[in-house]
Amino acid sequence: xxxxxxxxxxxxxxxxxxxxxLGSDFVVxxxxxxxxxxxxxxxxxxxxxxxxxKFDMWVTKVFLATPLIGLSLxxxxxxSFEPLITLPWMNLKLILFSVILIMAILLITGAAGxxxxxxDIKDGEGDEEENEAILKKRVKDLAYPAITLHILLSLIIIIxxxxxxxxxxxxxxxx
Amino acid sequence: MWILKVFWVEMILFPIIMLYFVFNxxxxxxxxxxxxxxxxxxxxxxxxxxGGYFYVxxxxxxx
Numbered sequence: 001x002x003x004x005x006x007x008x009x010x011x012x013x014x015x016x017x018x019x020x021x022l023g024s025d026f027v028v029x030x031x032x033x034x035x036x037x038x039x040x041x042x043x044x045x046x047x048x049x050x051x052x053x054k055f056d057m058w059v060t061k062v063f064l065a066t067p068l069i070g071l072s073l074x075x076x077x078x079x080s081f082e083p084l085i086t087l088p089w090m091n092l093k094l095i096l097f098s099v100i101l102i103m104a105i106l107l108i109t110g111a112a113g114x115x116x117x118x119x120d121i122k123d124g125e126g127d128e129e130e131n132e133a134i135l136k137k138r139v140k141d142l143a144y145p146a147i148t149l150h151i152l153l154s155l156i157i158i159i160x161x162x163x164x165x166x167x168x169x170x171x172x173x174x175x
Numbered sequence: 176m177w178i179l180k181v182f183w184v185e186m187i188l189f190p191i192i193m194l195y196f197v198f199n200x201x202x203x204x205x206x207x208x209x210x211x212x213x214x215x216x217x218x219x220x221x222x223x224x225x226g227g228y229f230y231v232x233x234x235x236x237x238x
Contacts, residue, residue: 060178064185071192084193085200091209094193098216105186105220105227108179 007076014069021062022153028055029146035114036136046118053115063104067097089163096152096159103145103152110142183231186224190217 031052035045074084084090117135120126197214200206206214 057176057178060182064178064181067185067189081196082200085196085210085213088207088209091207091213095209095213095216098190098193098213098220101186101189101220102223104182105223108182109227109230 007073010069010073010076014066014073017062017066017069018153018157021059021066022150022157024055024059024062025146025150028052028059029143029150031055032114032139032142032146035118036139038132042118042122046115046122049115049118056111060108087163089159093156093159093163096156100149100152100156103149106145107142107149110138114138179231183224183228186227187221190221190224193217194221 031048034040035049035052037045040048071081071084074081077083084094114135117131117138121128121131121135125131194214194217197206197210197217200210203211
């Protein structure tokens with residue numbers, strides 16, 4: 001019964017959100033990569049681009065909620081935000097998360113317009129080859145921050161699992 | 176879209192909160208390497224977020 005408390009509930013919500021975030025991001029990534037496939041009918045590619053856009057809105061919501069839940073969890077666990085700065089494993093997590101924030105900014109600023117390019121290809125607006133090249137470049141350019149984000153998030157999960165388990169008590173410092 | 180507004184607010188506020196926590200932990204020399212690295216990284220996030228917001232704002236204004 002000792003596991004049934006608010007701190008553990010928030011911890012599980014935090015874990016669930018990270019899993020949903022990483023999982024949904026893989027779906028968006030996979031859909032985006034498939035947009036380059038010219039063997040697929042243009043309607044299918046356009047539908048996939050719209051689906052990826054809708055999915056991405058959910059990824060953004062979960063991504064925005066996760067650090068706020070993390071801060072709430074820190075407060076519930078330690079009744080202070082000080083361990084966020086004093087625990088080395090938490091420091092490392094925060095440094096990696098700062099890179100994730102930079103990648104998210106790059107993705108948000110560069111993501112808009114994919115549906116428009118596909119719509120132009122479908123409607124026969126402009127040169128088809130040129131539009132295909134724009135689409136390919138856009139998908140490829142956004143793949144780098146997306147892959148970096150996935151790797152960093154996986155690392156953060158490992159650090160959180162190892163860091164919170166090492167040592168007898170998290171309050172004593174973990175590592 | 177409202178979620179994008181929330182996105183930019185959080186991209187500015189979260190680094191400010193983190194920088195506040197790090198600044199409160201002591202002077203530069205008193206802090207560990209990881210704490211100073213966190214401070215540099217969140218300053219960078221703040222600069223990139225401000226730049227990103229103005230880039231998007233400028234792009235939408237031109238449209």
